[in-house]
Amino acid sequence: MTRSRASKPASVAITPQRMDFAFENVPRHWFAGDPVVTHFLNALSLTFPDGERFFVDSVRAYRDRISDPVQQKEISGFIGQEAMHSLEHNSFNEMLSAQGYEKEARGGQSLARKLIAAGQARMSKRMQLHATAALEHITAILAYRLLSDPALVNRMDPSVRDLWIWHAIEETEHKGVAFDLLMEVAPDYRDRVRTQLAASLALASYTTQYTWAFLKRDGIHRRPLVLARGLWRLFGINGLVSRTLPMWLRYFRPGFHPWEVDDSHLIAQWRHVLQEEKLASAA
Numbered sequence: 001m002t003r004s005r006a007s008k009p010a011s012v013a014i015t016p017q018r019m020d021f022a023f024e025n026v027p028r029h030w031f032a033g034d035p036v037v038t039h040f041l042n043a044l045s046l047t048f049p050d051g052e053r054f055f056v057d058s059v060r061a062y063r064d065r066i067s068d069p070v071q072q073k074e075i076s077g078f079i080g081q082e083a084m085h086s087l088e089h090n091s092f093n094e095m096l097s098a099q100g101y102e103k104e105a106r107g108g109q110s111l112a113r114k115l116i117a118a119g120q121a122r123m124s125k126r127m128q129l130h131a132t133a134a135l136e137h138i139t140a141i142l143a144y145r146l147l148s149d150p151a152l153v154n155r156m157d158p159s160v161r162d163l164w165i166w167h168a169i170e171e172t173e174h175k176g177v178a179f180d181l182l183m184e185v186a187p188d189y190r191d192r193v194r195t196q197l198a199a200s201l202a203l204a205s206y207t208t209q210y211t212w213a214f215l216k217r218d219g220i221h222r223r224p225l226v227l228a229r230g231l232w233r234l235f236g237i238n239g240l241v242s243r244t245l246p247m248w249l250r251y252f253r254p255g256f257h258p259w260e261v262d263d264s265h266l267i268a269q270w271r272h273v274l275q276e277e278k279l280a281s282a283a
């Protein structure tokens with residue numbers, strides 16, 4: 001649903017939750033047995049622990065400019081949620097090391113850390129907040145892509161599925177926080193466009209590099225049919241990534257706001273699924 005003056009629906013709360021995922025018996029190709037899609041998502045996960053700490057630092061640097069207690073509460077929720085995402089993806093990445101991808105997992109995380117440190121040294125606080133809002137848009141549209149297509153969720157192995165559902169739910173809950181702060185303190189449109197293009201390019205080149213590194217470790221780089229099938233699943237018609245493109249473009253509209261698409265029904269729907277699964281596993 002498109003709203004004319006967008007803001008977070010009152011029904012959406014931004015509440016951090018500790019999950020303590022165990023990640024037991026995870027198959028190497030946990031997404032539909034497909035190495036390409038699995039490793040694309042693995043490569044994304046390598047960026048999360050440090051990436052989310054960067055988001056928190058960028059938002060913290062400006063929170064003292066906000067006097068509205070509601071917005072302050074949302075910022076606290078955002079910081080708490082991102083801190084939990086860092087922890088859980090850290091354990092996911094350790095699981096990848098234990099699966100035999102130690103070189104890739106450690107190398108990828110160390111490269112992400114270096115790139116982020118270089119970005120923090122080079123960019124002003126303003127531009128860091130712009131980069132955060134830009135990357136938060138990307139996480140929000142990937143979250144929407146996942147939660148709005150149960151077939152995608154069902155292709156994930158149950159050993160890791162809840163991590164991705166939980167992360168996607170929380171990214172949706174707090175998708176407006178960094179953007180709202182940006183609009184208060186540094187709303188320059190040209191900077192917004194420039195930073196989204198640069199951030200998207202950096203993320204695309206990083207994920208390409210590390211998806212390929214994982215694939216090489218498996219020897220899949222020499223299997224053109226497997227590569228072609230995986231690339232089609234990512235970038236073909238109805239692909240995981242290709243279908244996010246129209247939403248990615250929305251960021252370039254001058255009047256854009258993350259909540260102009262109200263996907264809060266997906267939060268309620270998937271929170272319910274997680275709750276049911278928790279009850280089933282406790283029984």
Ligand SMILES: [Fe+2]
Binds near residue numbers: 052081085139167
């Ligand atoms: Fe996150």
Ligand SMILES: [Fe+2]
Binds near residue numbers: 055082136139171174
């Ligand atoms: Fe986020």
